[in-house]
Amino acid sequence: MLQDASPFSEYVDTTFLIVVGISSLVLLGLMIAMVYFIIRYSRKRNPNPTNIDGNVPLELTWTIIPLVLFMGMFYLGWQGYLKEITVPEGAHLIKVTARMWAWSFEYPNGVKTDTLYVPVNTPIKLSLHSLDVNHSLYIPEFRIKKDVIPNRENVMWFKTPRAASYDIACAEYCGLNHSYMYTKVVAKDSSGFEQWYKEASQKQSKPYLPMLAEEKVKE
Amino acid sequence: MTSNVPAIEPDYLHAQTNRKGIGAWIFSTDHKRIGILYMVSMLVFFMTAVVLGVLMRLEMLTPGKTIMQPQTYNTFFTLHGIMMIFLFIIPGLPAVFGNFLLPLMIGAKDVFFPRLNLLSWWLFITGGLLALVSLFLPGGPADTGWTFYVPYSIRTTTNVIPALFAAFILGFSSILTGLNFITTIHRMRAPGMTWFKMPLFTWALYSTAWIQILATPVIGITLLLVVVERLFGVGIFDPNLGGDPVLYQHLFWIYSHPAVYIMILPGLGVVSEILPVFARRTIFGYKVIAYSSLAIAFIGSLVWAHHMFTVGMSNTGMFIFSLLTFLVSIPSAIKVFNWIATLYKGSIKIEVPFLFVLSFIFQFSIGGLTGLMLGVLAVNIHVQDTYFVVGHFHYVMFGGTGFGLMAAMHFWFPKMFGKMFKKTPAIIGWLLMTIGFNTLYFPMFILGYLGMPRRYYDYLPQYQSYHIVSTVGSWILFIGILVIFINLLISLKKGMKASANPWGGKTLEWTVASPPPVENFHEIPVVEKGPYDYSEYEIKPELIK
Missing domain, CATH: 1.10.287.90 (Helix Hairpins)
Structure with a gap:
């Protein structure tokens, strides 16, 4: 690992x-x-x-x-x-919604995906919500996990240095397809991320506002 | 001490009663017969749950479907957990060996409430049967895991309510047994048997009994609340009705964590009982071991939320529950140190029960040390709800209590049935069990750390090699268990007659015949020495040769 x-x-x-x-x-x-x-x-x-x-x-x-x-x-x-x-200041908020047996990630402008796309080297704060039963968001490579519980907001944060993708698993037993509740977190370099974010926004007809400050994208 | 071996008095196995056949057993208030009743029923449940476990391991041999569908797998791990915990480990040592031995060890003719004792067994059997019936009712067996976490346990359409009622009834059985033991220990010790002359198994039972009485009602109430919620839609735990699912987890673990100590404390007691007999010397640190049982019972009641470190607790909660988790491991560690010190300058003879005790010490130590790793918050968050946890608790519960039970079975088998078992098959069984056990559960630590979550029907291909090793281990372990039980069953019929004291034990149960007479003691003994007084074997030059 x-x-x-x-x-x-x-x-x-x-x-x-x-x-x-x-x-x-x-x-x-x-x-x-x-x-x-x-x-x-x-x-x-x-x-x-x-x-x-x-x-x-x-x-x-x-x-x-x-x-x-x-x-x-x-x-x-x-x-x-x-x-x-201890979530660093200025961490970008992404809302996570879990249901049996899928994950959904919502970006500040309302873009929704079932894979978590994040920019590298940027602190990301996840706000966790469940629509039905208890789940738990687990990213083994990041060594973090937090339960996702209905009617209760939990948060977690991370950042990751390289453009790569890692597994996201559900770690709290949630019924029939619990073991299939996998998705990925895909880290892209800053410009790649913004590129994706822009396209996703257009596709879902949401207003596009860059998530990262401009100088960061240029880096 | 007077001899307690009257020649012609009938033993409890063959005594005439006013009932015939099976009625002479299932309506008997003799603590020894009740102990045997528990043993038979418990072993039936145990073997069922073992078979479920072996099938689950078989399913894990390959990713995707190997032999069963996901729904089947989910009900299997639920039933495996419920049966192992509520029908095997919790009643295992206290109800079987506690019932059989407690009065014998403290020099009493029976427990304080013999009829209540019989009622406990009937409750146990009712609960067990209810759990079995729920398998065949429409809707199918429960698929919630043995933890019945809300809201899933409220939403699922499977037969959760019968399973909950079963656990509820079993809880009462446990409470009444605890009540009985505490009263018996307080009121019925033989003259001269002060608290610190009690055998350590008795101390373990005493600590266990307090947990049974104090913690079990919490789970009873909690399970009832889930039933109420399911039937009447009252919002206690269900978030859709304004309830709090985390409250359920707290209430559940307020019982179920202390219950872990109900499961392990008697096992620790068995080790403390067996070691001095085969080391032929007094136990090292008697009082420390006795007090550490009480300490475990007390601190163990305050660590429940370490099962919930990822639930989003306050920092205060995280701090306290992690700290207490480290504190509760100290009395357990102390026990291990004292056991090993007991071997120092002993005169050790290796017999089958002793071998099981050695495996116990090795595996319980690994279970305890991995428990420390789980107590470390940052590590816990990574391995919580993974195979690491599965490995950890099987090392404690099976590697500890399970092997302790095997040690107890072989150690007291001659006393219970008046027969000796065959030694060679028992040693082969022990070896297979120890190798199989470690092959089965050790890879789980690695799997867990690599991120394999528990209760997964399917898994990613990178985990397969470890799963294969583990599954092979389950076969070795299973064969070992079969060898052990078949050997004991054959010995029951064909074993050589056992003397009153085949191992050279010093506690009171060895002063009566094997099997013991109905009334245990012809004459209540007067206790003068401690329970492990082997001073007679110390160097007395005229006795050597």
């Missing part, structure tokens, strides 16, 4: 790998200890056990060390979450 498809991809992957790394070490340590004790203290080798009721310093050690590690993990997760909910 791409690491730089969104501002969150790399952060989520790194955080995940840190936690996986720590977890693997802990698991490995536990399993080595377990297997070693079983061999070393088998009834053959050690016919007479030693009863040890417990050890308070040891109990404290293996309470406090995990506590510290866990708080570190919590902090990483919280920081990432803050990134994901």
